[in-house]
Amino acid sequence: MPSKELPERSEIVIIGGGIIGVTIAHELAKRGEEVTVIEKRFIGSGSTFRCGTGIRQQFNDESNVQVMKRSVELWKKYSEEYGFSFEQTGYLFLLYDDDEVEEFKRNIAIQNRFGVPTRLITPEEAKDIVPLLDISEVIAASWNPTDGKADPFHSTAKFALNAERFGAKLVEYTEVKDFLIENGEIKGLKTNRGVIRTGTVINATNAWAKLINAMAGIKTKIPIEPYKHQAVITQPIKKGSINPMVISFKYGHAYLTQTAHGGVVGGVGYELGPTYDLSPTYEFLREVSYYFTKIIPALRELLILRTWAGYYAKTPDSNAAIGKIEELSDYYIAAGFSGHGFMMAPAVAEMVADLVTKGRTDLPAAWYDPYRFERGELRTTAIQMG
């Protein structure tokens, strides 16, 4: 159970108790560091509990592929150790024209170079994997059986409980309001429940990251904006009907899969913002119904139970900002995951814990350099789902 008390001091304070903040706390506590997470609502209440469950290594650049390969190893290890569900049921990208096929061939070559076993398959092979698919317009598919999905509630809770077991403190319903800074050094944080003394702060607030940067007086331009993305869940269908995450860029940038309870969960690219509004819209309901039934016509028979919305915290190149901000000692950011932060969390936690405890990491952190925006060095835009 998260602690009720705000400690008077803590060596390291993480602002934000989503999957990113919680897994960083878990990794730091495991290494023997004194760490406290401060969360304004409850653990997981931001984007984390609203996400689509997907975990993929099918990216289009070397860094994200390497980070996600490590992340999948850690998802596997911790799901077995802590007993939460992580299923390697694959990701299936449906391709409809030659340009798409060429692009995915390039992506597959990068993935294969790092040992991710993605391959191009025929429409018939795709239909063997998901028999309900309409493949009449599909010309090929990109298939990696080692991608997968995890339950965001269960996994976040398990990481949180085990972070506490290693000595981390997780403080809920406590909002960071300001920084205490003297001569460019962090001395503490002001919250609505008093002050916590600390010298090291990690901003893991994703959609709210720019507000925390402003509180810290950071001048470096780190553009992270909140966008509204919506998701849908249907009534349950026969288990095992849609095992992998199925993606179609042609049909609305749709992604869909089946949850452990049997419902079909997913979304489309329909995006509103920048905004902090989270009310679901009728337009989304129409779009998701149209596109999902193009991909799997049998979904026409299903009842939609619920739609909801969450934030994609987006950067201009859809890659997160991860690293140390030199303007202030010692201030780190791990935010702006642009719709794929859940899957990255275990590897990002390792990367950030390396940077905090050793000042370096073997993971390709330079790709996520928070200073790249100011330098005008945007990365290849990461594949963003939905």
Ligand SMILES: Cc1cc2nc3c(=O)[nH]c(=O)nc-3n(C[C@H](O)[C@H](O)[C@H](O)COP(=O)(O)OP(=O)(O)OC[C@H]3O[C@@H](n4cnc5c(N)ncnc54)[C@H](O)[C@@H]3O)c2cc1C
């Ligand atoms: C519809 C949808 C589908 C998605 N699908 C996927 C998917 O399939 N796979 C995937 O990998 N990702 C997916 N994502 C993205 C994923 O949800 C996020 O990237 C991820 O949850 C980010 O985690 P986080 O910990 O950085 O942020 P959050 O979970 O948002 O956590 C940030 C926390 O900071 C807290 N906070 C903010 N300000 C303060 C303050 N001042 N003081 C204290 N606490 C504060 C917030 O309350 C919040 O809990 C999806 C997102 C949406 C909306």
